[in-house]
Amino acid sequence: MATREAYITGVGQSKIGQKLTRHPLLLTLDAFKEALDEAGLTVDQIDGVATYPGRMAGYLGFSPVGTDEVIEGFGIKAKWRLGGMELSAQLGAIAAAADAVKAGHARHVMCFRTVYEAAAMARPDEYPMPKRGRVDGMSQWTAPFNATSAVTWTAQYAMRHVKKYGLTREQLAQIALTDRANALLNPRALVREPLSLDQYMSARMIASPLCLYDCDRFSDASTVVIVSAGDAVDEVTCTPIRIAASAGAVDRDSWDQAEWMASYATGRELWKHTDYKPKDVDTVQFYDGFAFLALTWLEALGFCEVGEGGRFIEGGHRIALDGELPLNTFGGQIGAGRLHGFGFAHEAVTQLRGKGGDRQIKGDPKVAVATSGGGPLATALLLARD
Template sequence: MSNKSDPVISGVGQSAVGKFVDRSPLLLTIDAIKEALDDAGLTLADIDGVSTWPGRVETMLEMAPVGCDDVIEALRLNVTWYNGAYETAAQYSAIGDAVAAVRAGWARHVIAFRTISQGSARKKPEEFPSVHPKGIAGVMANTLPYHAYSAANWVAQYASRHFHDYGTTREQLGQIAINARRNGALNPKAIFREPITMDDYLAARMISSPLCLYDCDTLSDASTVVIVSAADTARDLRNIPIRIDAVAQALPGRYTWDQPVEPACYPTARRLWELSDYSIKDVDIGQLYDGFSFLTLQWIEALGLCPIGEGGRYLEGGHRIARDGEFPINTNGGQIAAGRTHAFGYVREAVRQLRGQAGETQVDRDMKVCVTGAGGGPLSMAMLLARD
């Protein structure tokens, strides 16, 4: 299954994470880069590529405050390739594009980063102006007329349909949030470190039925960095390289369609298995998107852990997805407990788990393969990471 030409993750790093971190987005990014370089045993002189998603976007600085140009200039990097774009499949496009660049020989060590400042934007909105053009386009054209203003509303519609068609219950879905908070209690960087019970979950304030407060991730200030390196650099690295076995994405419909074909995670997962010699039976652990808990349920089904429609029954009791269960999920607390990092936090946790360096969140078994998924609804990417 190993392909010696596959690019590897040579280093991972993360800044301070919190609801409000009194540090600029660029400085948070630099903090994460320094930690990733130290993790890999590399220097700034080794870096010849930079990649991010979605780049710096002036109309939504709270979500996209730092671009490639900012990092290249601040660190005086001499790069041969860089990339930052919004119109891509999902957050992992920054990593997937870095993999493609390394494979093509355009760069040998690429910093892929994701920085977010939604916590600060909530506290100091005057520093993060959002100027949106007039008119409604894309997915919003079909949701705003029905007063579905936020992602919580959109995901709630998917969840409601699943509940109706397959008999899924809140008690089943709640196991994802309970598992996240249980794991978050072991993660010193998690924003929420207090476990919750099923009674707590069922009593929580409803956000968009059937999703309650505990089904939603939390806004944060954070930067996470993944360094993608050429395979032949592995012998020079400080830590165990983690091979990127496969990267997949899909767009099953169009943003302008009022009737989606299917959530993009399903065709993404099918494509992932087409690109790899691994199957779900070979995978030891999952770091699956939980911007909302229902998205994790969809990934569980899409990846083949259970048939479509049986995700609720798979989650019954929460035993399967626990750290000591048959398929541990979101061992650092996910975004529900550890804070929104737009999927990059999952990659950091996956690398640390596969190396056996995850500290208190470490799963007590020898693990070789991790699957990680990003996005929900029309956004979707997935990766298989392996320790050879």
């Protein structure tokens, strides 16, 4: 192994559910134990911790666990840690951990993302939402217009594709249909019912052109990814997956009147840091908090031209499990549950190790792309099994 490289070693995931009663820190522990077992590491060997966006006291359902709680609760002796929103979206924590191990700041970094949104909504006394007496900051541009959900922010970009490039709902439906079909093959997936095109087309609209089935579902779960230094992979027992390249972009904090989502700048940047090309990629795990976001990543990373995303996925054959570019093989967030980005890195590693079970893609996949974010924030990871 290249000593100046960074590798993903252990990956782990807790139960994925809704309205779970298990404490979010314990869900994090479940995922951490699984990641350690897969890597063949012990807690004593972990010397770094990273997450995004850190514990948010005002929105505990969205982010209930921080690096300090993990370090203290799990007995980690950390030399390096990172836990805040000053990153290019969720997978930016993994990219930062890769930089840290390359620089020698740590040898094995536990990266995690824990969500508890469904449970928090069910138990508002334990996880209260903040109450404000006034509207200020970014919310002054959205709350007065009842645009408090990211679905309304995403819809404006999707509608431009409808008006300018001819995107149809039948084309966009293929993201949700593919996610659902793959989720049925994933025993951990949240959604267990198939979805037909007729069901999709008759669903209620949330923010045109996005319907109910274009949106992910609040979930309770934790995902852990361990990033290890190249000169430390002789300590692991699993197949290391190299982080061949990463890229991110932060256009602005606000979604207001941005011309392009940050995924487009991120996609262009990713290929500058590697000799790999889009044609070398065997599977893509694209952020789909809303289905349209996955379509933008196809365009942004050069799998098709800008504006051609709808025609690229038409019929769903190209992005199917047995297609030329299998997409979101675990069900994505639409099918597997809203894991807020980390599920895509987890699945990319799972596929490259050939551990996908019934959802494992054919052949011998060696290169994958995992992404997170939409709107003004985005991160992409290029992963390779050397």
